[in-house]
Amino acid sequence: MPEEIVLPAPADFHVHVRQGKMCELVTPQVAKGGVRTAYVMPNLVPPLTSTDAVMAYKSELERLDSSVQWLMTLYLHPDVTPEEIRKAAKAGISGVKSYPRGVTTNSNSGIEDYGVYYPVFKAMEEEGMVLNLHGEVPSDPEKNISILNAEVHFLSHLKKLAHDFPNLRIVLEHATTSNAVETVLSLPANVACSITAHHLYLTIDEVAPQPHHFCKPLAKEPKDRKALQEVIKSGNPKFFLGSDSAPHPLSSKTPNLTDDGHSVSACAAGVYTSPILIPLVATLLESFGALDKLQKFVSDNGRNFYKVPAEQGRELKLRRTSREEGSGIVKGTVKGEDGIEVLPFWTGKKLEWEIVN
Template identity: 90%
Template sequence: MSEQIVLPAPADFHVHVRQGKMCELVTPQVAKGGVRTAYVMPNLVPPLTSTDAVLSYKAELERLDPSIQWLMTLYLHPDVNPEEIRKAAKAGISGVKSYPRGVTTNSNSGIEDYGVYYPVFKAMEEEGLVLNLHGEVPSDPEKNISILNAEVHFLTHLKKLAHDFPKLRIVLEHATTSNAIEAVSSLPSNVACSITAHHLYLTIDEVAPQPHHFCKPLAKEPKDRKALQDAIKSGNPKFFLGSDSAPHPLGSKVPGVQEDGSVSACAAGVYTSPILIPLVATLLESFGALDKLEGFVSTHGRKFYGVPAIEGKELTLRRTGNAEGEGIVRGTLKGEGVEVLPFWTGKKLEWEIVN
């Protein structure tokens, strides 16, 4: 049994680091979780719909932690046209994130019709930018679409985009269903899929009683979780780590009664950055896939995105000991006026970072 693992520069190809005081608190936690390259989401307020806004945000992240290779994205929006795509490509922006309107945090500016963006997708295809798809459709009671089946209904859009743009690299983000795994596996090599750490553990039964487990897309049934696990066990390079680590203030995760008597909604997001790579190692080992760890957290995603591992940025993990309290994830992180609770708090990690 391995007691130590050396990984070539782990990468997280989907992370939220927010803005303001929250950004200051959580940005340094990305490196503390073992990540060397981070692919940053653009759903700020307002969303990052221009190259200049993205570059300004990147400069702020580099100020907060210059040790991380920050890869940046635009938010798909009417302001993003083919000219902006070409400008973004020249500036080194890596991709464009698509959010269907209203399906998750800060998605009110999201899209309703992919067809109107075909000129943008064509420019992305020509410039080599990646299209990152939040793979859900909005709920629609008349069509019996809810957060439980929104991902399944989205897959027709994925298949059409893959067919219409065969040279466009497309990532279905944070898959949660066996249907999504089957769809991505069946599509050509220009289509890949990110998988989060928390969806490798959670099912709907763990989400229902625990607001800190609530996220979009929602964790599904045990058979769906097994499909995610089996995708990793297969070693298929289409599947790689995108944590969707999404911090929210503690008060936003625990619904409470407002002054007017209404009850606040629970924010969607699970926060894994501070423990990410040890958590992934712990989870993969739990379902017999520890030998696939390097491919999942580094090799596969880097190859798809064309981002080689950084020399000298290897990460070493070792097993945690059995002394009381060793490997236990501890409580909240606190910053100036903000507090967040990491996933796995109170549970034991089987692996820890050496360097």
């Protein structure tokens, strides 16, 4: 059993760092969790639908923490035209994120029909940009579609896009089901898949009683978690880390009475893992016998797919936490100005690995 591990520049290919005071609080936490390269989501308010807006956001992130390589994305929207794609590619923007309308945080501007964006996808294919898909469809009681099976119903869209654009790199984001794993494995090499840390631990049984475990897509059954674990254990190059670390104020994760005193606010969807990400992933992979695949999952596979090589001198060293009481225990809330508090995943639990500074 190793006591130390050295990883080539870990990368997180799906992270939310928000905006305003929340952004100031959580942006430095990305590097604290061991990440050297971060692929940033564009679902701000308003969404990032222009190259100029994305590059302004990138400048703000670099101001807050220049030690991280920030990879940026556009939000798929009618404003994103083939001409905007070519402008974005020239500016160094890496990809475009697709959100089905209304399925998750800040997705009210999301899409309803992939067909109308085929000229955009063609331009992306030509420019070498990546299409990132939030892999759910909206709930529909008439069709018996809910958050429990929304991912499975989405997979037909993934198959069609992969068929129609064989040279477009496509990522199914934050997979949660055995069906998704099987589908990605069945498709050509231009289709890959990100997996979060929290979905390697949670099932629906852990989500139901705990609002801090609620996220979109929802964690599913034990067989689904097992499929995610097994495909990582296999070392398959199509699968890599995309944390979907999604901070929300503590008040938004704990349902409370609204200001009128008569109704209960909805629980925000998101699990926050950035401050502990790479030690958490190491802990989880070791728990199901896949520690020897840690480098593939957090460094090699994603970087190879996105064509973002690891920089020399950006390695991360991990060591085992000690057996002393309190060692490796994840502390409570991350606090910022104006009373903002965010509760990390795994709070109160012990990590088996820590970063060597």
